[in-house]
Structure formats: structure tokens, C-alpha cells
Amino acid sequence: MTDAAELLDLTRKLLAAHPPATTDRDDFLKARFDAGLAWVHFPEGLGGLGAPRSLQAVVDAELAAAGAPDNDPRRIGIGLGMAAPTILKYGSQEVKERFLRPLWTGEEVWCQLFSEPGAGSDLAALGTRAVRDEGSGDWTVTGQKVWTSSAHVARWAILIARTDPDLPKHRGITYFICDMTDPGVEVRPLRQITGEAEFNEVFLTEVRIPDAHRLGGVGEGWKVAQTTLNNERVAIGGMRLPREGGMIGPIARTWRERPELRTHDLHQRLLTLWVEAEVSRLAGERLRQQLVAGQPGPEGSAMKLAFARLNQEISGLEVELLGEEGLLYDDWTMRRPELVDFTGRDAGYRYLRSKGNSIEGGTTEVLLNIVAERVLGLPSEPRNDKDVAWKDLAR
Amino acid sequence: MTDLLYSETEDDLRAAVRSLVAARGDTTALAGRAEAGSPYDPRLWNSLAAEMGAAGLLVPEKLGGQGASHREAAVVLEELGRGVVAAPYLTSSVVATQALLALDTGTEAVAALLAELAEGRRTAVVAVPLSAAPDGPLPDGSGRITGVADAATADVLLVLRADGLYAVEAAQAVVEPQTSFDLTRPLAAVTAGEGGTRLADAAAGTAAVRRGLLAGAGLLASEQLGLAEWCLEETVRHTAERHQFNRPIGSFQALKHRMAQLWLEVVSARAAARAAADALAAGSPEAALSVAVAQAYCSRVAVHAAEECVQLHGGIGMTWEHPAHLYLKRAKADEIALGTPGRHKEAVAALVDLQAP
Numbered sequence: 057m058t059d060a061a062e063l064l065d066l067t068r069k070l071l072a073a074h075p076p077a078t079t080d081r082d083d084f085l086k087a088r089f090d091a092g093l094a095w096v097h098f099p100e101g102l103g104g105l106g107a108p109r110s111l112q113a114v115v116d117a118e119l120a121a122a123g124a125p126d127n128d129p130r131r132i133g134i135g136l137g138m139a140a141p142t143i144l145k146y147g148s149q150e151v152k153e154r155f156l157r158p159l160w161t162g163e164e165v166w167c168q169l170f171s172e173p174g175a176g177s178d179l180a181a182l183g184t185r186a187v188r189d190e191g192s193g194d195w196t197v198t199g200q201k202v203w204t205s206s207a208h209v210a211r212w213a214i215l216i217a218r219t220d221p222d223l224p225k226h227r228g229i230t231y232f233i234c235d236m237t238d239p240g241v242e243v244r245p246l247r248q249i250t251g252e253a254e255f256n257e258v259f260l261t262e263v264r265i266p267d268a269h270r271l272g273g274v275g276e277g278w279k280v281a282q283t284t285l286n287n288e289r290v291a292i293g294g295m296r297l298p299r300e301g302g303m304i305g306p307i308a309r310t311w312r313e314r315p316e317l318r319t320h321d322l323h324q325r326l327l328t329l330w331v332e333a334e335v336s337r338l339a340g341e342r343l344r345q346q347l348v349a350g351q352p353g354p355e356g357s358a359m360k361l362a363f364a365r366l367n368q369e370i371s372g373l374e375v376e377l378l379g380e381e382g383l384l385y386d387d388w389t390m391r392r393p394e395l396v397d398f399t400g401r402d403a404g405y406r407y408l409r410s411k412g413n414s415i416e417g418g419t420t421e422v423l424l425n426i427v428a429e430r431v432l433g434l435p436s437e438p439r440n441d442k443d444v445a446w447k448d449l450a451r
Numbered sequence: 452m453t454d455l456l457y458s459e460t461e462d463d464l465r466a467a468v469r470s471l472v473a474a475r476g477d478t479t480a481l482a483g484r485a486e487a488g489s490p491y492d493p494r495l496w497n498s499l500a501a502e503m504g505a506a507g508l509l510v511p512e513k514l515g516g517q518g519a520s521h522r523e524a525a526v527v528l529e530e531l532g533r534g535v536v537a538a539p540y541l542t543s544s545v546v547a548t549q550a551l552l553a554l555d556t557g558t559e560a561v562a563a564l565l566a567e568l569a570e571g572r573r574t575a576v577v578a579v580p581l582s583a584a585p586d587g588p589l590p591d592g593s594g595r596i597t598g599v600a601d602a603a604t605a606d607v608l609l610v611l612r613a614d615g616l617y618a619v620e621a622a623q624a625v626v627e628p629q630t631s632f633d634l635t636r637p638l639a640a641v642t643a644g645e646g647g648t649r650l651a652d653a654a655a656g657t658a659a660v661r662r663g664l665l666a667g668a669g670l671l672a673s674e675q676l677g678l679a680e681w682c683l684e685e686t687v688r689h690t691a692e693r694h695q696f697n698r699p700i701g702s703f704q705a706l707k708h709r710m711a712q713l714w715l716e717v718v719s720a721r722a723a724a725r726a727a728a729d730a731l732a733a734g735s736p737e738a739a740l741s742v743a744v745a746q747a748y749c750s751r752v753a754v755h756a757a758e759e760c761v762q763l764h765g766g767i768g769m770t771w772e773h774p775a776h777l778y779l780k781r782a783k784a785d786e787i788a789l790g791t792p793g794r795h796k797e798a799v800a801a802l803v804d805l806q807a808p
Binding site: 311318319320326328330331335338345346351361423424428431432434436437 | 690747804
């Protein structure tokens with residue numbers, strides 16, 4: 057067990073050996089990883105020290121105070137938040153040693169090849185096929201994926217594909233690490249309602265994957281994917297915010313600076329949303345305190361639901377508040393941004409982008425089902441797809 | 452940093468209050484007592500206030516109390532809300548007690564009354580309508596004041612007159628019970644006349660009453676949280692058992708989404724209520740904002756939960772026999788109590804500089 061004092065000591069030793077002012081950014085990040093200070097809750101040798109996750113803050117604060125570079129976590133969110141926990145849990149020692157270091161330093165960007173045109177909320181119905189070569193045991197993958205952020209800059213992907221169409225849908229899926237530089241991978245931008253293309257369509261044509269890049273057993277991909285998806289929801293809803301730190305910030309500032317825009321109706325609606333945003337922030341803070349105290353609860357799924365609704369309502373009100381200016385849009389030019397900032401750009405962009413918040417990472421409707429069934433214990437709807445071979449499902 | 456969790460001591464206190472309410476808080480008997488004229492159960496109050504010491508949580512030990520804080524009192528109120536218990540806890544052990552604590556506790560009369568309240572031997576209420584908000588208008592105590600909660604059983608009335616705050620023995624005042632919408636928190640009209648013991652001048656007395664109302668409003672959020680939790684749990688239980696169309700009705704998404712939404716509101720209400728209790732306990736400069744946010748939010752959650760409870764119970768939810776109506780009436784009255792959500796939102800507007808047109 058490593059305590060705060062020890063971590064502080066190790067952090068200072070790292071800083072002394074690699075002064076940020078004179079050390080190359082990538083070299084510093086590699087040294088930090090090798091010192092076990094990347095993610096202290098990871099095992100020794102894999103960027104961590106097996107310390108409590110809550111102690112990461114001690115390291116981060118000391119490094120930030122010393123002006124050390126970070127790994128730009130927003131740029132590599134899928135790797136850090138989704139691929140890494142899955143690799144840690146299901147990867148072989150070799151796989152962990154190969155992938156985690158460049159993943160954490162940002163040298164290699166990751167993307168997620170899960171959703172398909174025919175498998176959105178019903179992800180387990182996916183049809184991308186992975187066929188095993190009897191001789192080598194390696195895999196050939198063919199299919200189409202969609203809504204893939206960062207695919208155009210990614211070096212690796214986490215991928216789920218169907219390995220046995222004769223089994224019911226949840227049982228015939230296997231989880232892989234896919235090489236995005238394989239000649240069979242084609243990435244096309246997917247332009248969305250904001251005008252830009254932060255997502256992609258990914259076409260896979262006979263992509264080769266060595267069996268060593270399989271995570272979990274053959275046919276166990278659905279179980280493995282739960283690790284990824286649970287971490288995704290925490291990542292989307294779990295950001296720490298100061299008061300007025302989210303979508304409510306810009307509209308509150310506009311309200312204060314532009315008294316000529318105010319009406320009584322807008323005032324009442326703004327106050328309601330301000331209170332809800334503040335309560336939602338407190339609920340997020342409470343969730344973090346629970347995690348730090350080692351009392352994780354099911355509240356995480358509530359955060360994403362609240363976040364989506366509030367973002368949409370607040371940004372909608374903001375466009376309305378702006379009146380004539382709300383009729384304008386900053387720029388419809390097609391771009392492929394590397395980073396997504398929900399509160400970036402103008403109100404019209406915020407309004408349009410936030411429409412995705414109740415769809416991406418599990419639709420609001422599906423998350424409500426999950427809360428109702430897994431948290432409240434309510435019975436599920438009768439289903440007719442659980443015991444039918446995937447190949448016999450309607451599509 | 453605001454502590455939004457529950458401590459082990461608070462968990463233990465909750466367990467004790469919950470088992471007391473489970474043993475003595477039968478809602479059928481409660482409704483029967485309410486119709487017969489008084490919903491209170493003196494034995495429950497004695498166990499809670501005197502034996503468990505819950506009445507003295509806000510009072511320092513040197514003044515005869517438990518030396519705890521608003522955080523613990525909030526937990527008691529969560530449980531009393533969960534059981535829709537009729538007891539003068541919010542009015543006497545929180546509002547009146549907090550008002551007295553805001554006075555000069557070195558004064559003999561103040562200290563003596565505080566000790567009696569803390570030990571649960573007597574109860575006191577501030578003679579203002581239940582609807583009075585912490586920053587709202589306060590009535591002149593020389594006249595007849597209507598809508599005073601728990602006044603009919605209070606031993607002492609704290610009366611704010613033009614020349615100061617007075618403690619008036621209830622026996623020396625005219626207290627006329629009113630027919631209350633909330634059967635479990637009865638209201639009365641109070642005419643205190645002229646007598647009583649002067650505890651403070653008008654300025655100190657007014658400030659103390661407002662301090663009491665602020666603590667009351669903040670901790671009312673915890674009562675509302677408890678009410679909402681019960682309504683949600685009972686609705687989940689009912690809809691998982693009740694069958695129509697050859698299925699449990701709780702399997703229909705049209706219903707389960709409403710309950711999931713309610714759960715989300717309850718989770719949020721807990722954070723808001725904890726933040727208010729913690730800010731009051733810490734004497735934080737943000738207490739007024741935390742209380743206003745909690746009241747603006749939790750009032751609506753409690754009403755929504757009680758309304759959903761009635762609707763999702765179907766016909767049985769509409770009966771006198773089922774306790775849902777007691778929760779609905781309490782939740783709706785709580786929405787008005789200590790300032791409506793709209794009034795608290797106006798307080799928020801002033802505190803965070805989001806001014807009206």
C-alpha cells in the first residue's frame with residue numbers, strides 16, 4: 057500500500073530527474089509512466105503502483121504546480137477511459153505491456169468500433185463478422201462501423217465483431233484490438249447537424265487481426281464490452297465542475313452582461329435551469345465523494361441523463377435569449393475537429409451539438425431502462441430476441 | 452469542501468429513528484388520530500425527542516443538548532419524512548430552537564427554554580405562518596396569526612412584536628385549530644395577546660426568527676427527500692407486484708421510465724439537501740444560497756414523487772385507506788412551507804446576480 061507521502065516523494069524524485077523545463081514532453085510522460093505515477097491505481101510496471109485511485113490527485117497537483125506537461129487527456133479520452141480499463145482487465149501481460157504505455161502518453165490514439173448502422177441501442181445485434189483462420193488461429197474482419205470519434209487519427213481501435221452467427225446475439229460476439237493502419241480499414245468523415253464531422257464511418261474489408269489481439273474468450277465479447285461501456289458512462293457524466301462550469305455558464309454571463317435581452321418569462325426559465333444545473337453539479341460532486349470514500353453507487357447513470365437534458369434545455373433557452381443574434385450561426389464549414397467542446401463556439405452550435413448528448417453513449421431511453429431494471433429492480437419487458445440464433449433475427 | 456456524504460454516526464442515527472418509526476409510525480393509526488383531532492403520538496415523540504435526544508441535536512452540550520449539528524437533524528427529518536410522521540420536530544426542534552440559539556444564550560430565560568426544548572420536555576413554535584419564508588414578510592405578533600404549524604400542542608409560543616421577541620405560554624394565548632390540508636402537520640390560529648417574557652429586542656428578535664426559518668427551510672429539504680424516497684420505493688414495489696395484461700405493470704416502459712426519472716430526481720435532491728444541511732452546520736457564508744437551491748429543487752421533487760405515487764398506484768392510490776394521500780398532502784403543504792420554490796428561486800436570483808428584467 058502506497059500512501060500520500062510516498063507518492064509525493066516519488067513525484068518529487070521524478071521532477072528532479074526530469075526537470076519539466078528542460079525535458080522533452082514525450083520523454084517526461086514516458087518517465088512518469090515508468091515511475092508508476094501515470095495512473096497510480098494501475099499495477100506496478102503498467103504505469104501505476106497499485107495505490108488507491110483517490111491518491112492520483114496528490115500526484116497531479118504536485119506535477120501541475122511544477123509546470124509538468126500532461127498527456128492531454130481530452131485528446132485521448134477513448135484510450136484512457138475505455139480501452140485502458142478493458143485491456144487492464146482482459147489483456148494478456150504481453151498485450152498490457154505493449155499497449156498501455158503509448159496509450160497513456162498519447163503517442164497512440166485509440167478509437168472505438170462498436171456501433172453499426174444496424175446496431176445502435178441494440179448493440180448486441182451487430183453484424184460485423186470475424187472469421188477465424190483454422191491454420192493460424194488469426195481473424196479476418198469485414199463489416200461497417202459508425203459514430204467513430206477519432207477514427208481518422210487513431211492508431212488502434214477496440215472492436216467487437218460477430219464470431220458465431222448461429223448463437224443467440226449476446227453469445228456470439230468477440231472483442232478485439234484492431235490495427236487502424238491495416239489496408240482493409242477505410243475511414244470516411246460523417247458530417248453531422250453542426251456542419252462539422254467529429255465522427256466517422258469505418259469500413260472494414262478483410263482486416264487481419266492476430267489472435268493475440270483478442271481480449272477475453274471467443275464468444276465472451278459482450279461481457280468484455282460491459283467494462284468498456286460502464287467506463288464510458290462514468291467518463292461522459294463524471295467531469296468535475298465549478299459552479300456555472302457547464303452549459304449554464306455562457307447563458308448566465310450573457311444574462312448579466314445584456315440586460316436588454318431580459319424578459320420575465322426567460323428569467324423564470326433561466327432560474328429553474330440554473331437551480332437544476334447547480335443541483336446536478338452537487339450530485340456529481342456527491343458521486344465523486346462516494347467514489348473517493350470507496351462507496352461507489354449506481355448514481356453514475358443518473359449523471360449522464362441529467363447532463364443531456366440540461367445541456368439541451370439550457371442551450372435552447374440561450375438561442376432564444378439571444379433573439380436576433382440567435383438567428384445566426386458562426387460557421388457551417390465542414391471540419392474534422394480533433395477535440396470536441398460541448399460548450400465551445402456559439403449558442404447555435406451548443407444547441408445543435410447537445411442534441412447528441414441524449415443519443416451518444418447510450419440513449420436517454422435505454423439509460424432509463426437500465427436505471428429502472430438494474431437500480432430499481434423493475435421487471436424487464438418481455439423479449440423475443442434472447443434465445444434466437446443471431447442469423448434468424450429480423451433486420 | 453462541502454461534505455455531501457453521511458457519516459457513520461449519521462447512519463446509526465438514521466437506523467435508530469427508522470426502527471422507532473417502523474415500530475410506532477403506523478399510518479392507518481396516524482390517519483385515525485388525525486381525524487379524531489390530533490395526529491401526534493406522544494409516545495413516539497417522547498422516544499424520539501427525550502430518550503434518543505433528537506430534540507437537542509442542534510443545542511450545544513453546555514446548554515443541555517447533544518452538541519451535534521444540522522447534518523444529524525437533517526437525517527432525523529429524512530426519516531420522519533419517510534414515515535410522514537406527525538411530530539413537532541421541524542417546528543420546535545429546528546425552527547424555534549435555532550431562533551433561540553441565535554439570541555443571547557447567556558440570558559436566563561433563553562437558556563432555560565432551550566434546555567427544556569433540547570430535553571424534549573416541552574415544545575415551542577415561532578408564531579408565524581408555516582408559509583413564512585426566511586427572507587419574507589413576518590406577521591405582527593400582537594394580532595391573530597393564522598396557519599401556525601404545531602401550535603395546538605406547543606407549550607410555548609415565540610411571538611415577534613413591535614418591541615421585541617417574546618416567549619408566551621400557550622396556555623395564556625388563544626389557539627384555534629384550523630382544518631389543515633396536510634393532516635399530519637396541523638395548523639392553528641394564534642392570538643398571543645400582550646403577556647409573556649421578553650427575550651430580545653425587535654432587531655435581534657427578527658434576525659433570530661429569520662435564522663430559525665432559514666435552518667427550517669434548509670432542513671425541510673431533507674424531510675422532502677425522505678417523503679420522495681418513500682413514494683418512489685412504494686411505487687416501485689407496487690408496480691413490480693401488480694399484474695395487468697398478464698405482466699407486472701412495472702415492466703412497461705411507459706411506467707418504468709417515470710420511476711427512473713423520479714430516481715434521478717431523488718438522487719439530485721439528496722445532493723441538494725446534504726449541501727444545505729452541511730452549509731448550515733458549518734455556518735457557511737453560502738448557507739443562504741444552498742438553502743434556496745435546496746428548497747427550490749426539493750419541494751418540486753417531493754410533490755412530483757407523491758403525485759407519481761398516486762397515479763402509478765392507480766385506483767388504490769386514490770383511496771383513504773392507502774397512505775399515499777398522507778404523503779401527497781404533506782408534500783404539497785411542504786411546497787408552500789417556509790417559502791415556495793418560486794420565492795426561493797427569487798432568492799437565488801439575488802444571491803448569484805441573475806436579476807429580473
